[in-house]
Amino acid sequence: MLESILKRARTGNVTVGLPAGDLPALFRGMPVIGDAFRSGNVASMCARVCATDAIDPEKKTIDLGRCVFCGLCEEACGGEGIRFSRDPRLPSGKREHLVLGGQEFSPLAAATGIRSLLGRSLHLREVSAGGCNGCDLEAQALGNPIFDLQRFGIDFVASPRHADGLLVTGPVSKNMREALVKTYEAIAEPRIVIAIGACSASGGIFRGSYAVEDGVGNVLPVDLFIPGCPPHPLTLLYAILGFLGRPPE
Ligand code: SF4
Structure with a gap:
């Protein structure tokens, strides 16, 4: 019993407060869409490596409902088109809200009654x-x-x-x-x-x-x-x- 109490005292409070900081290195957070993605053929370059067809090179969008956060597009576009931040706050809400095109978005859908x-x-x-x-x-x-x-x-x-x-x-x-x-x-x-x-x-x-x-x-x-x-x-x-x-x- 004493050992448990001492261990607890040594560990301290491990619970994260909110808002929290960045995601750990193994996780990719909110993608940042660069200007290059919306011009020229950068979106096409990114789309070529995307195994889940999350990138639409015509509409210049990335669908986070399909994206598996593998990071291959970031490598293929040299970070000019899409860069993954460590921000854990990803857009969520209705299905269509997960499609990003560099537009301003509200992170959450209007909640239901x-x-x-x-x-x-x-x-x-x-x-x-x-x-x-x-x-x-x-x-x-x-x-x-x-x-x-x-x-x-x-x-x-x-x-x-x-x-x-x-x-x-x-x-x-x-x-x-x-x-x-x-x-x-x-x-x-x-x-x-x-x-x-x-x-x-x-x-x-x-x-x-x-x-x-x-x-x-x-x-x-x-x-x-x-x-x-x-x-x-x-x-x-x-x-x-x-x-x-x-x-x-
Ligand atoms: S991170 Fe992977 S799955 Fe997501 S858009 Fe890029 S290549 Fe496609």
């Missing part, structure tokens, strides 16, 4: 719908002492009957479709759906496969998309708190 009903509390049932489990691991990390999701009144629950909404990862495999829909229907209305990661937004690297539904939006009405592959827990925190109308200052 359900927000006022939720108040300062949100209970989510998570469903892993056929992805690689990378997003599940980051969502699970929200509960550790570093990110401490519960301090915000947000938590995961075991039963959809106790939940205000669903948090879904993965492209929705055909085999998981029925389970996902049944879980959604077991949640009392009004209910929300949060889709995290590229797979849940567009199918990600599985897009077009015979075995998937190409994203949660093709199965359920989604209230909040959070991009990433996987999104860092800080990105998830910013997006969910913003959706609840409580963005960190």
